[in-house]
Amino acid sequence: MSAVWLQVGQCGNQIGQEWWQVVTRARSGDADMYPFCSLDGKLNAICVDSEPKVVKKLPKQVKRGSFRECNLIMGKQGRGNNWAYGYHGIRSEGEQSLFHRTMESLRKEAERRDCYSGTVLFHSLSGGTGAGLSSRLCEAIRDEYPLGHILAVSVAPHQAGESPLQHYNSLLCLSWLQRYTDGILLFCNDEVLKRAASLQGKDPPEGGQQVSLSTMNTYIVSCLAGLLYPLKIFTTQSGISLGMEPWELLRATCPVPALKFLHTAQASTRGTVFWDSLASSVTQSIPRESLHGRPQPRSSALLAVARGPQEDSFLVGRTSVLRKLKKAYCCVPWNPFPANYWTDPVSLLPLGHNSHALTICANHSCSADLLRRVEQQARLMYESKAFLHWYWRHGCEEGDFEQGFETLLSAVESYGRLGD
Structure with missing residues (x-):
């Protein structure tokens, strides 16, 4: 029992809902739930939103009695898609407690752990609560628990736009994540839409409009299940999992x-599995070239997780599969062991019996394209002073933006030096 699972904002709680539905349905024994529950059977989950609608639905959508009532934390007023509003909160004393109530619940959950090792955060980069409040929570958690890990599961908005303030919100949130977390599993809505559509046999953009938000969330959670659901290699001799998967993933x-920005992709099949074929399917989603004539994208490290009853066949052919992945992801030459792998006989895919999944998590420089795009779009708005009065009104300062620009540019430069 090492992790606390923190879901913030509408997007974070919707993904959290899908995640807990998968986890609770997959339960085949107490050992499987050990990393996710306290001794009283309650989930190690804290669900936070500035509005009550989504959080109130959680106890009805997930197995009854799974959530601890005091960990369902709701406000009465949204944060207007404004990072500053989410970070600093409402001036009134009653609403200010949203942040403090969350930190108090996290303290109690950490004390319930046999060995608290960190927090897994579900949130979006564009919402006021998901971006702003999650930034403040990351900062406070790092300060209160400096030895604990923080793994963020972050959803980036569509490039076409979801909110006029999304570039500011993404800039500031990414800056805070870069400073205070240990790793960011970054899911871009545009890419998730394409992958979810391809799994349904559709061809975006023509068929993209038919892909539901729930389907996109299901794909994200399927990737998370591939990476974070307990594996037998991390269990004790008694068969109990200690929940080390998130932290081993970071290592x-x-x-x-x-x-810190991690790119995730997954391919799956039912029946007889050919892992080479799944590897080829996964690598189709990798950007072949960077934007604006930048150097070829590279990876500092990658992890392949093969799940399914034919896991032994992956072990037999792992050399070939890893060679293909290292070539496709352009692993850097200076890392002597750039590719790791895990295997497990349990697959949580909704394909039914005898399903297999190959999930790849890579620290890939394609993330720099998103960072660069966010920085450029936010800077254009900032230099024209667009919408800034909404941020000054809620306590944001020029230094927050300047630090945000500097942090993202520094991360982009670091990824640009990967091939050196």
Whole structure:
């Protein structure tokens, strides 16, 4: 029992809902739930939103009695898609307690752990609560628990736009994540839409409009299940999992502290599995070239997780599969062991019996394209002073933006030096 699972904002709680539905349905014994529950059977989950609608639905959508009532934390007023509003909160004393109530619940959950090792955060980069409040929570958690890990599961908005303030919100949130977390599993809505559509046999953008938000969240959670659901290799001799998967993932994919953004992709099949074929399917989603004529994208490290009853066949052919992945992800020459792998006979895919999944998590420089784009778009708005009065009104300062620009540019430069 090492992790606390913190879901913030509408997007974070919707992904959290899908995650807990998968986890509770997959339960085949107490050992499987050990990393996710306290001794009283309650989930190690804290669900926070500035509005009550999504959080109130959680106890009805997930197995009854799974959530601790005091960990369902709701406000009465949204944060207007404004990072500053989410970070600093409402001036009135009653609403200010949203942040403090969350930190108090996290303290109690950490004390319930046999050995608290860190927090897994679900949130979006564009919402006021998901971006702003999660930034403040990351900062406070790092300060209160400096030895604990923080792994963020972050959803980036569509490039076409979801909110006029999304570039500011993404800039500031990414800056805070870069400074205070240990790793960021970054899911871009545009890429998730394409992958979810391809799994349904559709061809975006024509068929993209038919892909539901729930389907996109299901794909994200399927990737998370591939990476974070307990594996037998991390269980004790008694068969109890200690829930070390999130932290072992960080150790495997983040060899350089300054490079934290992780690209995830998954391919699956039912029946007889050919892992080489699944590897080829996964690598189709990798950007072949960087934007604006930048150097070829590279990876500092990657992790392949093969799940399914034919896991032994992966072990037999792992050399070929890893060679293909290292070539496709352009692993850097200076890392002597750039590719790791895990295997497990349990697959949580909704394909039914005898399903297999190959999930790849890579610290890939394609993330720099998103960072660069966010920085450029936010700077254009900032220099024209667009919408800034909404941020000054809620306590934001020029230094927050300047630090945000500097942090993202520094991360982009670090990824640009990967091939050196």
